[in-house]
Amino acid sequence: MTTLLIQPEALRDRLARPGCLVFDVRHDLADHQAGRRAYESGHVPGALYLDHETQLSALKTGRNGRHPLPDRADFAALMRAQGLTVRSDVVIYDAGNAMFAAHLWWMLRWLGHESVAVLDGGWAAWQAIGGAVEAGACAPSLSEAQAIQGLVLSGKPSMPVVDVRAILANLNEPRFTVLDARAPERFSGAVEPMDAVGGHIPGALNRPFALNLGPGGRFKPAGELRAEFESLLGDRLDHGIVHQCGSGITACHNLFAMELAGLRGSALYPGSWSEWSADASRPVERG
Numbered sequence: 148m149t150t151l152l153i154q155p156e157a158l159r160d161r162l163a164r165p166g167c168l169v170f171d172v173r174h175d176l177a178d179h180q181a182g183r184r185a186y187e188s189g190h191v192p193g194a195l196y197l198d199h200e201t202q203l204s205a206l207k208t209g210r211n212g213r214h215p216l217p218d219r220a221d222f223a224a225l226m227r228a229q230g231l232t233v234r235s236d237v238v239i240y241d242a243g244n245a246m247f248a249a250h251l252w253w254m255l256r257w258l259g260h261e262s263v264a265v266l267d268g269g270w271a272a273w274q275a276i277g278g279a280v281e282a283g284a285c286a287p288s289l290s291e292a293q294a295i296q297g298l299v300l301s302g303k304p305s306m307p308v309v310d311v312r313a314i315l316a317n318l319n320e321p322r323f324t325v326l327d328a329r330a331p332e333r334f335s336g337a338v339e340p341m342d343a344v345g346g347h348i349p350g351a352l353n354r355p356f357a358l359n360l361g362p363g364g365r366f367k368p369a370g371e372l373r374a375e376f377e378s379l380l381g382d383r384l385d386h387g388i389v390h391q392c393g394s395g396i397t398a399c400h401n402l403f404a405m406e407l408a409g410l411r412g413s414a415l416y417p418g419s420w421s422e423w424s425a426d427a428s429r430p431v432e433r434g
């Protein structure tokens with residue numbers, strides 16, 4: 148596949164041919180079992196479930212954020228165990244707003260796998276077209292050829308990452324712009340339901356990820372997205388954009404939307420606000 152987004156009708160056609168892996172990543176940050184319950188109640192036929200807390204995050208230390216990025220080799224092993232090969236087409240969906248789907252999309256691209264698409268509108272869109280539904284849990288289908296071919300890690304991640312040291316250094320010698328995907332009230336520090344400290348990284352701009360979506364949880368047209376990002380960022384686009392949010396998940400939604408708009412090359416700060424705010428010595432800006 149060469150598209151970043153796939154429509155539900157196109158997914159239905161693609162499922163009729165071999166070589167397509169579908170991942171269900173429905174999740175609820177307030178109820179970590181809700182996604183698996185929803186999956187087992189009904190999912191796209193053949194879809195495999197991946198858990199954002201137990202499979203798509205590294206161990207939490209209390210200082211490395213709420214969803215630490217796993218080691219690339221560990222993540223590659225996980226995806227091999229799901230049957231992923233260099234020839235696989237991958238489609239990812241969540242409940243509907245693509246926040247978790249975009250995160251796994253980014254992780255797979257970071258791993259070096261290019262053929263990855265997000266189901267536009269997610270599970271709700273699949274149901275809306277009367278797509279087939281399967282209950283229970285699916286097991287990965289692993290053939291001998293797949294096991295031998297495996298997944299080849301590229302020498303360098305295809306999606307750039309910056310760490311907390313780079314963010315700190317950028318405060319004194321700005322080289323890039325930090326774009327925060329959280330809701331405005333969290334960005335300002337007026338409300339903070341997830342982390343101990345409210346506010347944002349000094350100098351960051353705010354682009355709530357929900358602004359990327361139109362009716363039905365579908366992504367806005369690429370041209371509309373491009374105009375909105377260019378209006379917000381202006382010539383900052385020429386000097387590098389680093390995405391962050393609360394824990395590195397919805398940041399990927401903004402990054403995905405920029406890719407969809409043809410604005411490529413952004414980086415991700417995976418630790419995001421949950422890592423930044425865990426150290427009281429790091430500066431906080433409010434308002």
